[in-house]
Amino acid sequence: MPGKGCIVVAARNGVDCAILNLQGRVYMPQTDCPFRKADDLIQTLPASAKVRLVDFHAELTSEKMAMGWYLDGRVSAVLGTHTHIPTADTRILTNGTAYQTDVGMTGPYNSVIGVEKSIVLQRFLTQLPVRMEAARHGAELHAVIVEVDESTGRANSIRRFTAT
Numbered sequence: 001m002p003g004k005g006c007i008v009v010a011a012r013n014g015v016d017c018a019i020l021n022l023q024g025r026v027y028m029p030q031t032d033c034p035f036r037k038a039d040d041l042i043q044t045l046p047a048s049a050k051v052r053l054v055d056f057h058a059e060l061t062s063e064k065m066a067m068g069w070y071l072d073g074r075v076s077a078v079l080g081t082h083t084h085i086p087t088a089d090t091r092i093l094t095n096g097t098a099y100q101t102d103v104g105m106t107g108p109y110n111s112v113i114g115v116e117k118s119i120v121l122q123r124f125l126t127q128l129p130v131r132m133e134a135a136r137h138g139a140e141l142h143a144v145i146v147e148v149d150e151s152t153g154r155a156n157s158i159r160r161f162t163a164t
C-alpha cells in the first residue's frame with residue numbers, strides 16, 4: 001500500500017504519540033494483512049512512543065474486535081472507523097488497550113451514513129446506480145476520549161463523546 005501507515009507526533013504536552021492507520025480486508029478492497037502490518041509498524045516505533053492509537057478502518061465488527069484483542073497490551077487504543085455508526089462496546093481490554101468497534105462519524109446524521117436519504121432509498125428501491133451526495137442536516141460530532149498513562153502506554157479510561 002502507498003503511504004507510511006504510521007506517524008509519531010508530539011502532543012501539546014510534549015508526549016510522543018504514535019498514530020497507526022490499518023485497513024480491514026473483509027468486504028473491503030484487498031490489501032496487506034492488517035494484523036501482520038500492525039506487527040511490522042509497531043516494531044518500527046521509537047521507545048519514546050508509548051502512547052499509541054490505532055485507527056482500524058474496517059467494515060466487519062468481528063475483524064475489528066479481533067484486532068483489539070490482537071493488539072491488547074501493545075497499543076493504547078484500537079478505535080474502529082468506516083461504518084459511520086458509533087457502537088456501544090466502549091471498554092478497556094484485559095491488558096490495558098482502550099477499545100470501541102466504531103467511533104462513528106462527524107457529519108450529518110439526518111442521512112444514511114452521511115448520504116442524502118432519498119438518494120440511498122432510490123438506490124435500494126431500484127438497484128440502479130446513483131450519484132452519492134452528502135446530506136445537509138443533522139450535524140453531530142462523535143468521538144471517544146481516551147486517557148493514557150504516558151509512562152506505560154496503558155489506557156486509564158475511555159468514554160464516548162457526542163456533540164449535537
Ligand SMILES: [Fe+2]
Binds near residue numbers: 057081082083
Ligand atoms: Fe471508509
